[in-house]
Amino acid sequence: MQFENTATKVANNNIIEGLNPEQKAAVQTINGPLLIVAGAGSGKTRVITNRIANLIANGVAPWNILALTFTNKAAGEMKKRIANLIGESQAEKVWAGTFHSIFAKLLRYDAEILGYDRNFTIYDADDSLSLVKKVLEELNLSGASMSPQSVRSRISSNKNKLITWQNIAENQRMQYDKAFAEVYKRYNEKLKINNAMDFDDLLWNFILLLQKSKDVLNKYQEKFRYILVDEYQDTNKAQYIATNLLARHYQNICVVGDDAQSIYGWRGADIQNILDFKEDYPHAKVFKLEQNYRSTKTILEAADSVIKNNSNQLKKNLRTDNQQGELIDVVECDSDIEEAEYIISTIKNHINSGKSAKDFCVLYRTNAQSLEFEKACRKRNLPYIIIGGMSFYKRKEVKDTLSYLRVLVNPKDAEALLRIINEPTRGIGQTSLQHLINFANSNSIDLLSAFRRANENSNLQKRAVVAATNFANFIDLFRNRLEEEEYSDVAGEYIAETGMINFLTMMGTDEAKDRIRNIEQVINDIANFEMDNPDSTLEDYVQQISLISDIDDKEFGTERLPLMTLHSAKGLEFKEVFIAGLERGLFPLFRADQDPKEEEEERRLFYVGITRAEQKLSLTYSKKRMKFGSVSFQAPSSFLREIDKSLLNMLLPSGEKAQSSSPTFARGAGSTFAAKQHYFSDIPQQEYYSQIEQPQYRFRVGDLVRHKQFGVGKVTGMSGDGANTKITVNFSNIGKKLLLLQYAKLELVKQAK
DNA sequence: TAAAAAATCGTTTTT
DNA sequence: CGATTTTTTA
Numbered sequence: 137m138q139f140e141n142t143a144t145k146v147a148n149n150n151i152i153e154g155l156n157p158e159q160k161a162a163v164q165t166i167n168g169p170l171l172i173v174a175g176a177g178s179g180k181t182r183v184i185t186n187r188i189a190n191l192i193a194n195g196v197a198p199w200n201i202l203a204l205t206f207t208n209k210a211a212g213e214m215k216k217r218i219a220n221l222i223g224e225s226q227a228e229k230v231w232a233g234t235f236h237s238i239f240a241k242l243l244r245y246d247a248e249i250l251g252y253d254r255n256f257t258i259y260d261a262d263d264s265l266s267l268v269k270k271v272l273e274e275l276n277l278s279g280a281s282m283s284p285q286s287v288r289s290r291i292s293s294n295k296n297k298l299i300t301w302q303n304i305a306e307n308q309r310m311q312y313d314k315a316f317a318e319v320y321k322r323y324n325e326k327l328k329i330n331n332a333m334d335f336d337d338l339l340w341n342f343i344l345l346l347q348k349s350k351d352v353l354n355k356y357q358e359k360f361r362y363i364l365v366d367e368y369q370d371t372n373k374a375q376y377i378a379t380n381l382l383a384r385h386y387q388n389i390c391v392v393g394d395d396a397q398s399i400y401g402w403r404g405a406d407i408q409n410i411l412d413f414k415e416d417y418p419h420a421k422v423f424k425l426e427q428n429y430r431s432t433k434t435i436l437e438a439a440d441s442v443i444k445n446n447s448n449q450l451k452k453n454l455r456t457d458n459q460q461g462e463l464i465d466v467v468e469c470d471s472d473i474e475e476a477e478y479i480i481s482t483i484k485n486h487i488n489s490g491k492s493a494k495d496f497c498v499l500y501r502t503n504a505q506s507l508e509f510e511k512a513c514r515k516r517n518l519p520y521i522i523i524g525g526m527s528f529y530k531r532k533e534v535k536d537t538l539s540y541l542r543v544l545v546n547p548k549d550a551e552a553l554l555r556i557i558n559e560p561t562r563g564i565g566q567t568s569l570q571h572l573i574n575f576a577n578s579n580s581i582d583l584l585s586a587f588r589r590a591n592e593n594s595n596l597q598k599r600a601v602v603a604a605t606n607f608a609n610f611i612d613l614f615r616n617r618l619e620e621e622e623y624s625d626v627a628g629e630y631i632a633e634t635g636m637i638n639f640l641t642m643m644g645t646d647e648a649k650d651r652i653r654n655i656e657q658v659i660n661d662i663a664n665f666e667m668d669n670p671d672s673t674l675e676d677y678v679q680q681i682s683l684i685s686d687i688d689d690k691e692f693g694t695e696r697l698p699l700m701t702l703h704s705a706k707g708l709e710f711k712e713v714f715i716a717g718l719e720r721g722l723f724p725l726f727r728a729d730q731d732p733k734e735e736e737e738e739r740r741l742f743y744v745g746i747t748r749a750e751q752k753l754s755l756t757y758s759k760k761r762m763k764f765g766s767v768s769f770q771a772p773s774s775f776l777r778e779i780d781k782s783l784l785n786m787l788l789p790s791g792e793k794a795q796s797s798s799p800t801f802a803r804g805a806g807s808t809f810a811a812k813q814h815y816f817s818d819i820p821q822q823e824y825y826s827q828i829e830q831p832q833y834r835f836r837v838g839d840l841v842r843h844k845q846f847g848v849g850k851v852t853g854m855s856g857d858g859a860n861t862k863i864t865v866n867f868s869n870i871g872k873k874l875l876l877l878q879y880a881k882l883e884l885v886k887q888a889k
Numbered sequence: 890t891a892a893a894a895a896a897t898c899g900t901t902t903t904t
Numbered sequence: 905c906g907a908t909t910t911t912t913t914a
Contacts, residue, residue, distance in 0.1 A: 206904070236904050261903075285899095335904055403903065502901050507905095524903080558891090565890045599890095683904065703902045725901055741902080764899075765905035 150221050151186050151193060155179075162423040163187045166194055169383075169417035170390040171368075171410075175454045176397065176439070176747035177430025177709065184366060184392055185214055188230060189221040191362055198229035202360035204379065205234055206367050208684060210707060214366075231360065235375050236335060237683045239342040242356070243333075244679070249349055250341055255675045257332045257546045258682040262530070264288060264323075264334045267551060271322045277315060291320050295336035296372040296404030298343070329582075331548040339374035346381050357385040367706075368393035368413070372404035380416070387417065395449050399703060399741045401733070411450065428454050430709055430750050432461025434783050438753070439746040441780045446736045463785035465754040466776060468794055472717075472761045476508035478789040479714045479756060483697060484516050486712070493519065493697045497710040499745050501702060501723040505716065509699050523700035529684060533636065533651040537658045538681060540634055541627060544614055545678050547584040554583075560639040562607060568600035584608055623674040624663040631659060702745045713749035715742075718757040719770035742775050 152160055159179060162172050163186045174180035184203070192198050205211045211233045219227035231238060240258060247254045259267065268288045294304070301320035304313055327333060333341060346353045363383050365371065368391035371379070383389035391413060398407040414420055428436055436456055443449075469475040483496045498509055506522055513520040528534060536559050542552035557564055564572075575593045576586035590596055590604035614630045631637070637655060640648040665677050702715070702723075717723055724738035746753060757772045786794040 208904095234904065338904085399902075400904095402901080504900060561891065563890070567890090701902060722901095737902095762905075 151190050155183075155186070156427055158423050158425055158427070159183050159186075162425070163190050165390075165421055165423075166191060166196075167388055169387055169413075169420035171413045171417075171420050171422045172390065172392040172425065173410075173422065173450055173452065174392055174394055174425040175428060175452050176394065176744070177428040178425035178454070179427075179429055180392060180394075180425065181210075181213065181217065181707075183425065184364060185217040186221065187390065188214075188218050188364065192222055192226055192230075196362055198226050199231065200359065200361045201230045201364070202238070202362070202382070203230060203232040203364045204238065204366065204375075205232070206370060207707075208234055208237065210234075210366060211237075234683065235378070236338045237680060239338045239378070240333075240679055240683065243338065243342055243345065244675075246345055246349070246352055249352070250345055251328065252333070252341075253331050253546070253548070255331070255546045257330070257542050257549045257552065258338065258679055259327070259332050259334045259551065260682055261288070261335070262535070263332075263551050264292075266555075267326055267330075268319070268323060271319050271326060275315075275318060275322060277319065282312075282315065282319070287316065287319055290316065291323060292334075292336050293404055294320065295334075295340055296374055298340060298373055298377065329548065330550050331546050332551065336374070339372075339378060343374060343378050343381065346378070353381065356382055361386045361388055363389045365389070365391045366393070367397075369395050369398035369407055369410045370400045370405040371409050372400075372406060374404075376406065376409045389417070394452075396443050396446075396452070396740055397706065397744050399706065399737060399744060401737045407448075411448070424452060426453050426455060428456040428458070430458075431456060431747060432458050432751060434461045434463060435746060435749050435753050438464055438779045438783050439743055441783075442739060442746065442775060442778045443743045445778055446739055448736075462752050464779070464783055465752075465787050466718075466784050467754060467756040467787045467789055468772075469756055469758045469789050470760060472505070472508050472758045474789055475716055475756050475758045476512040479716060479754070480509060480512035480516060480518060480697075482754075483712075483714075484518055487518070493695050495711040496697055497705070497708070497713050497748065498697070498699045499702050499705050499713060499715045499748070500699075500717050501725060501741075502717075503701060506699050509716075513697065513699075519694075519696040521694070521696040521698055523698055524704045528654070528657075529681065531651075531654060533640075533654050534658060536636060537631055537655050538678065540631060540636075541674065541678050543584070543611060544618065544627075544630060545675050547611065547615070548582045550583045556634070557607070560635045563599055563603045564607070565600075568596055568604070571595040571600075572604060584611060588612070618674060622666065623677075624659075624666040627662050627674060628659045631655065702741050705748050706744055709748055709750055711750045712752040712754075713745070714754045714756065715745045716756050717761075718755050718773040718776055719761070720773055722761070722770065723773055724775065739775065739778075 152163060155163060156179075159182070162170070162183050165187075172180070172183060174183070188201060188203060191201060203211070203214060205214065214232050215227055215230065218230060218232075221227075233241075243250075243252075244254050244256075247256055265284055265288050268291070269284045272282060272284060272287065294300075301317045301324065304320065305317040307313075327337065346356065360382050363379060365375075365379055370393070379389065391410065393410045395407055395410050398405060398410075401407065414422065431439075433456060436454055440454065467475075467478060469478055479498055483493070483498075486496070487493055500506065500509075503524065510520065510522070529538070536556055539552035539555045542549045543556065546552075554569070557569065571593060572586045572590065573583065574595075575589070576583045579586070581589075585608075586593070587604040588608035590601045590608070593601070596604070610633065614626060614633075617626045637652055640652050640655075661681075662674075662677055665680075666672060669676065698710075715723075723742070724735055755776065757770065757776070759770055760767055761770050762768075788794050
């Protein structure tokens with residue numbers, strides 16, 4: 137005990153040392169509700185970690201502290217820094233993790249209360265999409281009016297708001313709602329049958345658990361006496377309710393966030409949660425961290441001049457003692473190729489003169505934009521890393537491997553089973569599979585059991601019976617072994633026996649070799665996980681893996697140039713940042729010009745991007761850009777106009793100064809012409825500049841159009857002329873509609889070929 | 890049943 | 905354009 141006291145005192149000095157007064161005050165507040173409004177680059181992470189260390193130094197047990205983040209990376213970073221302050225042994229006892237991973241862990245203890253098995257699997261967006269497709273097929277709604285994508289995202293956004301299918305069925309406004317409620321209901325039933333939860337269920341089911349069992353609620357309220365939520369501006373309703381339930385008794389809840397950096401509204405995040413915190417907890421203390429330690433004055437001024445165009449925010453006044461710094465380059469490029477060439481060659485030059493690749497970063501709005509940057513990097517032999525996008529875990533062979541493991545862990549997981557049953561082919565084709573599914577349904581057994589009892593199924597061919605029985609035996613064999621042996625060994629042999637690797641070896645191509653290595657990497661990963669977590673099971677491994685994203689991977693420190701979306705960049709910082717594609721319709725993305733709320737979110741995203749930069753910021757846009765294999769013409773982003781001109785340095789890719797009266801910038805920014813598609817990239821530029829009055833486009837059958845209310849649809853017919861022109865559009869959401877062209881205000885999305 | 894060819898489709902952002 | 909799904913054919 138004596139010993140520990142000394143240690144605590146030493147730690148205590150570390151904990152407050154070098155903090156500014158606001159930071160210190162926040163760190164030293166122990167009890168009661170606390171809101172920390174942390175501007176970009178204000179040392180937020182430091183305050184959070186030091187505060188947790190301070191709680192522990194003041195006698196709070198680390199296992200009574202719950203710290204919730206949005207990414208595993210943030211959680212890992214937090215743990216690492218707490219460990220530096222108070223030592224590994226204490227730090228690892230803190231409950232720090234993402235909402236999803238912590239709740240998943242807690243759900244496993246009491247899954248039975250909700251009617252789930254403890255070994256439930258977690259469905260990612262792909263899994264849940266394919267489940268939606270199956271439901272649509274089953275209910276005979278496929279092809280008709282509902283696209284699986286839109287149904288899935290609607291289900292998700294309802295779940296984020298805790299809206300049940302019954303709620304929708306009761307309040308249905310249209311026939312469409314009725315059908316949707318039906319799909320939603322069936323989707324949930326199927327999840328339950330598969331003993332699976334989607335991402336949103338992890339939040340909602342945890343709430344249900346707390347509501348259903350008073351014991352469980354008490355248990356966790358007692359356990360998590362001190363709760364801390366990072367990025368509070370991005371919490372959705374489910375996360376809000378869950379944290380409030382947990383904190384209700386002790387009210388030791390500390391939330392940290394920056395309303396100016398709320399960028400997940402589309403995923404159900406409710407910025408109101410942070411704006412209303414003081415109303416939820418009237419006694420809450422509030423601290424504002426307004427001292428920025430990251431960026432130059434120029435960058436901060438630019439960020440401020442952008443964000444002040446938003447209404448509805450907590451007042452903040454970011455300041456810095458850093459230098460004024462360089463002007464912000466704004467570079468007008470001819471094409472997306474030139475844009476990538478400019479950015480990558482600029483970075484390459486800096487690297488050649490001694491700078492490090494990891495000090496730079498290229499940000500873009502959509503993942504699709506990464507392609508040209510990759511090409512440019514490869515051309516110059518510049519190592520790069522794409523964060524997000526096609527992640528390791530989304531690759532086919534990796535998903536297949538994980539699906540095999542899922543079947544092993546949770547034999548009810550029909551999604552996983554269907555995914556791998558013919559990977560490699562096993563002589564169980566569509567017809568046989570359908571017979572097996574029917575057998576499972578009519579006997580109310582899970583799919584694997586139907587495989588096991590294939591010999592009772594008179595519809596099956598002999599060959600299929602043998603194949604199905606073999607497969608079931610194969611799974612059962614390894615399930616038995618799992619009970620006795622170390623799971624990493626079993627998993628390794630199991631995957632080897634699936635035949636995937638043999639199949640790929642036979643192909644022999646370079647790509648196949650890559651895939652084999654990826655599969656092996658999963659096996660290694662399992663072994664490492666087992667070593668790191670000696671008491672864990674294969675269930676644990678499979679469950680945590682589905683909640684991991686690319687940004688969590690540790691490859692950052694290496695000498696590679698990071699490329700990522702603006703969303704992925706949240707929480708990161710780089711000496712020099714390039715933001716590409718500042719074009720109307722791309723950033724801010726098109727639907728934002730109708731809806732002010734969306735536009736404000738895009739602006740916050742821009743704010744996030746700008747404030748990632750420490751020393752230097754460059755913004756680029758391109759006049760032409762490839763979209764869907766055809767060229768589209770772009771106007772500069774309206775956001776460029778919002779930055780104070782005195783902070784900008786207008787350039788051409790050659791490095792020459794663009795005249796301040798650069799035609800594109802001067803006109804494009806204020807004009808109303810939308811990005812329009814052409815099929816010849818050599819249309820003279822003059823035409824582009826004179827296109828301020830956009831000619832009336834004549835729609836044709838086959839065109840893809842957008843309607844303000846009805847969404848996107850395909851033109852299937854035209855009739856009449858002049859003011860009487862009528863147009864038939866088949867909307868993906870609601871089906872066919874006959875509209876009067878002059879009132880419909882249709883917007884061209886894509887021309888027919 | 891499985892591989893190859895053809896057609897279709899789409900672009901936010903992610904735990 | 906490139907990925908994915910549907911259709912055709914062996």
